[in-house]
Amino acid sequence: MAKIIKNYEELVTEGYGQGHGRDYKPCKTVQNFSSIGRSHRVQGRVSKRLHHLFSDLELSTFLLLDWNQNVTDIREHYPLDIYDLNSICSRYRMKKVSVDYIPFTLSSDFLVDFGKFSIALDTLYSKDLNKAHVIESLEIKRRYWEEEHNTPFKLITEKDIPATVLENIKWLYVEKNDLEITNHMIDLAVYFMEEISQYPQSSLIQFCKHSDQTQKMGIGATLALFRKLFALRILQFNLEISYLELKLSEIHASNLLQDENTVHATN
Template sequence: MVKQTSVPARRIPSRLVTQEWIEKRIASGVGQGVRELYRPWIKVRSVASLGSSHIVPGVKIQRAHHLLSKAEFHFHLILEHDPAVIDIREQFPLLPQAETFSIACSLGYRPVFYPRTKVPLVFTTDFVITKVAEGGGEKIVARTVKYRSEIEELSPKERTRLLEKLAIEKLYWSRRGVDWKLVLYEHLSPLHIQNLVKLRSHALVSALLATEKYFQRVTEFIDQSKTDEISLRLLLTKLSKALFIDYKVVKSLFFHMLWQRRLLMDFENQEIDLARPLKVFTPRSIELNICDERRDHA
């Protein structure tokens, strides 16, 4: 089972940031590394956040992820569930500072400094994501996550300043050939997120349970079942009896297979609810349907 720590937003005592402090952090490896060795530039307990922050043990990358809002946490779930994603680096620093400072000046913007100092701000991008490219190999994309309300509720002056910061961030990544986008939380599917929240605690299960033998037996059972005609609870009860395994264990295995995409469903249009039917497919059943369609059009 995977558990996360939710940390309420709180006011962090302000401290004067010095260039020496920043350089020490860089020298120690903060903001560098990949996968398990990556160290976020910002951690939950070091900054005030919007809403609840989360320290989340990774299920794709085996390290703690530091997510500064509910929006970041929910977007992180989508990334973890995406099979094309192979690395997630949150709170990624845009270094060197001199470059973002120079970009601001070139765009005619007032450079950003840490409060009460003349130390240029270290910009950060919420997520730097490594994905498997369509033609093979890897590609990096960058995503910043905001609430629409977070932008709309700003004063005109504050909104202009935020848009300037986003423009600096976008140009920084454009110079590196990296696709950068702003993700508005309100554009994410609430049902998709709700389903992922239910499944994530089953993303990692005992090695004794996550075996090809059990995967095959569940797959065969689903292929022979009309999953959309009975409640999910009844389906799992029948599966429990067929496998001679406790109901709770079968439920965990079933949810694990949904998370790992060994079982398939429409995440954006179906709710995982034990009291209601859940139309579930297997990769094998889809392959058979494709073959049948090809024969029909031959």
């Protein structure tokens, strides 16, 4: 017990689990924690910093959160106060937190802010839900967040991840961190929307192939332009529909494009 308290206090002293946005330091990083699954380091759109993730499920959850425009901050591997944890264990006669738990200290996979509202999330593959120590750990975390910190706690399994939405976001995510909205991108979106109105029943893929041929562009060039416009949210589509099956009639201009057009019209 003394070891984990020391580890916890060292983490706090060194600033881990503290700060917000770009300044937040997760209590576990790819450098200091060995993962059983695949590790990922991903640049966040919301936080503008590198996020450390220790499974494909954590990555999937993160990408869905990072794409959500209502999310204002994502803090992964958020350490839980060891004293609050052991107070809960004593109150409910549960085994106190020990070094048998996650190294350094017990943590929640994500603490997510939606403006002034926050929610704590843990990710877990459903095959592990029948393990007694896992269930106990989750119950401790639930009571920690909901009883001690008045914060909702939710468990995410692979069954909660919408496959099509995730694949679309992965496709868009490649682009979005290196892009900015320019007049050229706005003009390009206006041009595409005019073209789309002429071929509403065509699929996006068919339209892009045809455009590549008629404009003498490289294979995939038009689709790459659409991906940039989607990534910037200048053009939008329902992410529950795969971009590979998307019809042009299902693409619409965002308020951003409409606002820009209004500005151009008044100048």
